[in-house]
Amino acid sequence: MKKNMPTMKDIAKEAGVALGTVSKVINGLPVGESYRLRVEAAVKKLGYQVNQYARGLRSDKTYTAALILPGVNHPYFAGLAQHVCESLARRQYRMLLYLTGSQPEVEQACVHMVRQNKADGIIGLTYNPELEVPEGIPFVSIDRCFRPDIPCVSSDNYNGGRMAAEKLLELGCTSLGFLRVGSPLPGEADKRRDGFKALCESRGAAYEELWLNDGTPLDVISDFLQKRKTEAGFSLDGLFCCTDLLAWQVQNLLAQMDVDVPRDVQLIGFDGIQRFGDQGYYCSTIAQPIPQLAEACVSLLLDKGDAMKPSLTCLPVRYQPGGTTRD
Amino acid sequence: MKKNMPTMKDIAKEAGVALGTVSKVINGLPVGESYRLRVEAAVKKLGYQVNQYARGLRSDKTYTAALILPGVNHPYFAGLAQHVCESLARRQYRMLLYLTGSQPEVEQACVHMVRQNKADGIIGLTYNPELEVPEGIPFVSIDRCFRPDIPCVSSDNYNGGRMAAEKLLELGCTSLGFLRVGSPLPGEADKRRDGFKALCESRGAAYEELWLNDGTPLDVISDFLQKRKTEAGFSLDGLFCCTDLLAWQVQNLLAQMDVDVPRDVQLIGFDGIQRFGDQGYYCSTIAQPIPQLAEACVSLLLDKGDAMKPSLTCLPVRYQPGGTTRD
DNA sequence: TTGTAAGCGTTATCAC
């Protein structure tokens, strides 16, 4: 493979100039016009490509960033991967993708691997609360503030929760419920509840919640819902689910119970997941601004201003009707 | 960043051995027991990590592979990315992800970038029929045979088409239709039609088709369906759609037309896409074995046997009921 | 302004 790959030396010989001159031309440093033309011609003629490895070895700049995610099969993660990759590409960066399955040890191993591969930075959506991040390598965290010196980017979960409550009340609900299935480890997404609850209380609306961890059988949710079924319909008339996935599952459970959505209960999810990536929403939802989240991460990681980096960046969310509310 | 990173030289000094000895220990080459222990202790003490860039520079082995995809937002692509990444990780390889938006020039640019970054190989799902692949860098293609010397991996699309027809006939259909929206550029997926049609003909079943390119407005499909609506129901009683996405769109159109699925028409898609990645199918479908496809690609790319590489590897598909058929 | 040469952290080839 490298056998046939021309090097700067070859270019220098072909163009009849010195090695250093070639390097300067490649890197856009000032050089005599006639020399530049000769070098550029030789580059084209031999089809020269810089060897990023050699460059990285020498100058500690690899134009590569690593994205660490639990997986890429879930639409939210897929969206992040897509847009982070695009944001990086816009800056001529390549993306190394590491998948962890949310296992703390794997997350840690990924960080070590990144160190080996000398990426210029890491964007990570991780759960390991004790993740060791070697200093010197820029790290931006998604949805999780796990160290004050590591900038975290997330949606404005708190306001998202508030918006959900506000919307449900605006749509005529009087008795609200919050359902949550998620990681037992704390994260920014937990604020969805806080915002929702806060608004309920400030408006004096009835509030109830079910807080579960990942892995809880659906039966538990089913029971919760079943107990609230009344002859006329349902004792709660507005439900906020912490994710679209949960909202979708709840929708199915309610359908099985002959509770009509949105007539008997109105439902709002969170995330803004679309079928097949772009074919419409599963439910009314608080949509996360995924492209902007991605761009914020990349910008925070690479656009080195001298400015102090905010420890938390919250991007505004947006209410998206999707058929499970009466609007 | 590198300031604090210990190098082999540091290890050698710490352990009081020569540089070459350290290298041998790191690479598992035979070395005196006492030396090995000393080196290993030093490695642990200083927290040494190999610099893959330096290694790559020297030995042209980077333990990195590139995956080139149109995007990662669509569930099929997301599944491929997920499983290719896992298959690579199992072999201690990292994955560089390049996204092209199916644009031929971008695809070509990605191939060039990979060359710069000296990946050990490329797995690509590309459309550019004239994609130039520099020799010397292993390339495995997904769903597209575009050069005889480049191994292609895909599902057994032909048999998938046959299975769809067979299943529809088995379920009582007598008048079958094939619907297709896809790239105008030829690919392995086109064989879905061939298999479907061949089985229809061999069984003497009525066959009809609609062959469209990406970007065609839904109205065209809608018109096609509308024309086949009869008083009693629908003039076709079995429909095979070339993708689950199309099957889902057709399902919606039929619902709008008050044609009942699966009562009036039975519907089979292709791909095996699940909602939220793992929450059940959109429709009855011919499911692609995505983990196996990924593993096949990686194996073909990295497991260098002296064996000749097959120019086409077709993996078996599986029929998956999903509510749009009467089984 | 241009050319020269010293590394960057590894691996691999030799003498010892």
Added chain:
DNA sequence: GTGATAACGCTTACAA
């Protein structure tokens, strides 16, 4: 079996 030493392709002082 072990330890110098020369590459690998590039950047960057520094000298011409």
